[in-house]
Amino acid sequence: MSEKIYAFLLRFYPAAFREMYGEEALQLFRDRARDEKGVLAGLRLWMELLVDFVFSMTREHLNAQPAMDAATGRSIDGMPSFWLLESESPRPAAIVLGGLLTLAAAMCGFFLPVSPAKPSMTVQRAESGYPQMASKATGSDGQRDSNPSSVLVLGPAEPGKQGKPTGETAKPDDVEGGATVLMVAGAGRAQAPVTFSFEVVTIKESQRKSPNPTSLVLLPGRFAVTNMTVKQLIEIAYNIDSDRDERITGGPDWISTTQFDIDAKTSEATITKLLKLPVEEQAKKTQEMLQELLIERFKLVVHHENKVAALSALDGVKTRANRQTFAQTPTINATGDAEQSRVNVRKSRVHILGSERLEGHVADSLVINHVERPSQTWFAKRGGKW
Amino acid sequence: MPKRKLDPLPTVAFQILLSLADEDRHGYGIMRQVEEQTEGRMRLGPATLYGSVRSLLEEKLIDEVEPRGGTKTGEERRRYYRLTSEGRKLARSEAERLADMLRVARVKKIFKGEYV
Numbered sequence: 315m316s317e318k319i320y321a322f323l324l325r326f327y328p329a330a331f332r333e334m335y336g337e338e339a340l341q342l343f344r345d346r347a348r349d350e351k352g353v354l355a356g357l358r359l360w361m362e363l364l365v366d367f368v369f370s371m372t373r374e375h376l377n378a379q380p381a382m383d384a385a386t387g388r389s390i391d392g393m394p395s396f397w398l399l400e401s402e403s404p405r406p407a408a409i410v411l412g413g414l415l416t417l418a419a420a421m422c423g424f425f426l427p428v429s430p431a432k433p434s435m436t437v438q439r440a441e442s443g444y445p446q447m448a449s450k451a452t453g454s455d456g457q458r459d460s461n462p463s464s465v466l467v468l469g470p471a472e473p474g475k476q477g478k479p480t481g482e483t484a485k486p487d488d489v490e491g492g493a494t495v496l497m498v499a500g501a502g503r504a505q506a507p508v509t510f511s512f513e514v515v516t517i518k519e520s521q522r523k524s525p526n527p528t529s530l531v532l533l534p535g536r537f538a539v540t541n542m543t544v545k546q547l548i549e550i551a552y553n554i555d556s557d558r559d560e561r562i563t564g565g566p567d568w569i570s571t572t573q574f575d576i577d578a579k580t581s582e583a584t585i586t587k588l589l590k591l592p593v594e595e596q597a598k599k600t601q602e603m604l605q606e607l608l609i610e611r612f613k614l615v616v617h618h619e620n621k622v623a624a625l626s627a628l629d630g631v632k633t634r635a636n637r638q639t640f641a642q643t644p645t646i647n648a649t650g651d652a653e654q655s656r657v658n659v660r661k662s663r664v665h666i667l668g669s670e671r672l673e674g675h676v677a678d679s680l681v682i683n684h685v686e687r688p689s690q691t692w693f694a695k696r697g698g699k700w
Numbered sequence: 701m702p703k704r705k706l707d708p709l710p711t712v713a714f715q716i717l718l719s720l721a722d723e724d725r726h727g728y729g730i731m732r733q734v735e736e737q738t739e740g741r742m743r744l745g746p747a748t749l750y751g752s753v754r755s756l757l758e759e760k761l762i763d764e765v766e767p768r769g770g771t772k773t774g775e776e777r778r779r780y781y782r783l784t785s786e787g788r789k790l791a792r793s794e795a796e797r798l799a800d801m802l803r804v805a806r807v808k809k810i811f812k813g814e815y816v
Contacts, residue, residue: 327747334754338727338779339746345728366745374751 512578520573535585565682761787
């Protein structure tokens with residue numbers, strides 16, 4: 315009973331503290347309760363615990379606040395970014411508010427009159443030093459355009475949903491540990507046959523042992539993350555969605571625990587070309603660039619496996635056809651033709667989505683065949699090839 | 701230069717550093733050692749203890765280590781902490797600072813003939 319009361323009191327501490335030391339604090343309480351028996355000792359224990367609770371809880375919440383202030387003021391090389399301070403799910407009210415704001419942003423994108431001939435985007439620099447993205451769309455006919463010049467996308471874009479410029483709110487567990495993606499982009503209709511890849515890449519292992527807030531900046535031509543595991547990077551690069559029964563399997567333990575800071579940039583010319591692509595295409599290209607980065611730098615080798623997930627258990631249908639395994643796609647080979655492999659994965663993806671619509675219970679799994687940990691700090695500038 | 705979280709070193713943090721000076725300990729071990737070395741005047745509550753432990757870990761003054769001999773079967777997994785060389789250095793400088801203050805107090809005859 316006493317332990318339950320103390321466990322309840324622990325719930326008043328900040329989530330980060332609870333996750334780090336909640337179990338330890340409870341263990342210490344158990345130890346003390348075991349050793350300090352008797353009415354007087356018990357009374358003394360609870361008096362001390364209550365005093366400790368009042369003072370330490372206030373202190374922990376005050377300590378958490380400066381971290382939040384510091385986080386909102388931080389940026390990666392001048393780029394705006396979101397910092398996730400808590401790994402727990404946001405409150406329902408926050409989700410509703412976020413959803414409404416996203417919807418409003420999407421509606422703005424739909425109804426702003428734009429010119430199909432000259433879509434443009436201006437980037438204004440705020441006084442604080444952070445660049446503010448602002449769209450300036452003009453159109454002579456005032457009609458609705460399916461390609462707005464500026465769209466705010468929250469959460470990784472999903473392949474297969476072309477030409478749908480709506481903002482989507484990513485669920486907190488879309489990416490393990492959570493990561494919010496901000497993409498502000500201009501759009502055009504022309505697609506130039508160019509090679510999209512990162513020109514300058516810095517990879518370094520996060521030094522801290524304890525889990526740190528993850529941040530992610532994803533802009534056309536720029537990919538910067540801090541404190542992100544390889545597993546999280548793979549989820550972004552391959553658009554793994556755990557809500558759709560998609561899983562990452564295989565690989566060593568460190569891909570889920572070791573955090574990395576990565577800063578990857580493309581050339582100005584590539585950014586210009588990226589900005590001319592539709593928003594969905596930009597997201598796809600960036601994901602492909604990230605896939606290439608993982609293949610090149612982490613020697614990542616993966617393949618997709620798509621299975622019908624326990625249909626008999628889900629809906630009582632017990633046919634052999636429902637239990638069959640879908641064809642596997644070829645393995646992406648780091649030393650082989652990466653471009654061709656990506657195409658294979660893309661095709662497979664379309665196939666999976668198509669099957670899923672028909673069957674409704676396809677489990678998609680990305681199997682890691684090989685991955686290597688890069689050296690402590692790695693920096694490279696591409697001169698044609700890495 | 702940003703101000704360090706543990707500058708000046710709080711008494712609780714100093715006591716924890718002292719408790720780890722001779723051996724690695726887990727949370728309850730630290731609490732008991734602090735109680736012993738302060739002759740029962742300081743009994744750390746769980747949250748106070750782990751709040752300080754976190755600050756000390758962040759400043760790399762202590763380190764989390766595997767228990768000596770590993771975890772025995774059936775024994776609950778506990779986190780053990782060890783004093784780092786940085787932590788030992790800081791504890792020593794804090795002790796010297798306190799010793800200096802004690803010297804001043806003696807010169808000023810605060811103790812009125814009593815030996816401290």
